[in-house]
Amino acid sequence: MERKNARPAREVVVPGDVLDDSGLKSGDNTYVLDGRIHASVLGVKNVFQNSVSVIPLSGRYMPTTGDTVIGVIEDIGPSNWLVNINAPYPAPLHVSEVPWKVEFGDTSRYLNLGHVVMLKILMVDESKKIQVTMNDSGLRRLEGGRIVEIPYSKVSRVIGKSGSMIQTIKNLTDCRIFVGQNGRIWVDGDGENTDVAVQAIEIIGRESQSNNLTERVKEFIGSKLPQAENDEEEE
């Protein structure tokens, strides 16, 4: 939605660029100096209603309360797991936040090093201490399948406008796909279909700048899986 508004004048700004001095409100990724709004990251200038913000083009994922992310178990303690969620900080997952009843010291029976889980960010406090949970609908351990990593800033393009892009990929490749807000995407399906879905997502990550992305992705999948397009038409 934001992107649509940004499209007419898609202006790339660098840190320090003056965005506005006519009294707009300063939004995300900006700072105010001497009454002028400057950009603080490399990104695309976005004026929405009466505030100006910058949509970053790169950068590291910062967890926000309520995000659904895909994490990899990195360390095991007697009453918690440490999960790598691609953020600057590790996310501890406490035994009280998993859907199983875990005895003290019995953590590795349920989740072990390298296991992949879907998590929800419960809370991020002032000092960026993170709490995550698996106690919510749809959150679980992900078995099988493959993980694609793309820059987190491209996640919204993978999902597309009200989920149109991800739905297209799902329909055409017949894969199960989960998207984490942290830029990790889990894909599972039959043989070649998975490969194609993964490649399609990688294309979005690389070429998210371009127009007609959905069309190009459709075309790509069509060229790799000739039968897929027919399937969709039949439906």
Added chain:
Amino acid sequence: MSGQTDMVLVDDNGIRIDGRTADQHRPIKIEAGVLSNADGSAYVEIGKNKVLAAVYGPRECHPRHLQNPSKAIIQCKYNMEAFSVSDRKRPGPDRRSVEISKITAEALEKVVLTELYPRASIDVYIEIMQANAGTRCAGLTAASVALADAGIPMRDIIPAIAAGKADGHVLLDLNKEEDNYGEADVPMAIIPSTDEIVLLQMDGNMTREEFDRAVSMGVAACHEVYELQKDALKRRYTAKEKEDDSDE
């Protein structure tokens, strides 16, 4: 600064050995996003200097005792390759590179919004592939482009350049000969939006008037470097778009 030579560094017309005038900098080339495995990177050529900078992070800070609970720390490593100078440089950190790492990190701390990432660390690696005087400025120029490329929030991009004195003339952006046989070298870096100085050193001797001239020359040149830095970052994304347009 130390050597003696009968070389004429500045001729009667005020032209230097590489054909520049006193207030001209060497040709500068900046490219952003050259390394695929770093979070951000940049390659800078200033004359014969060739510098690569890579940025990783913000990430968990190791060793833990360096963590700062109120802000991120910037860890910088300046390293000259053994083949970067005409006599092989003994590899590994030495007094000089430790000093440059420290002043670079301190200059960058002034612009990076470190308070957004408490307990984290932002790691900057500067590799000097080829050196020809002025590598600390080239390194800092590259490092700040790499930081912006990594998407790290910062107030501004830092350009850096040296001024100095050789053969009795105040000169901008000294080359190797002018640096070795000259009288003084003044590297500096500024925050362009406010003209604050974040790095200023002086090696050698100058009068107060000469120093003031050197600083104002340096500040003017820093603004030129700044435009090249911005251009490099913007080019990285707009070039891609053009490519796409031609496909369609």
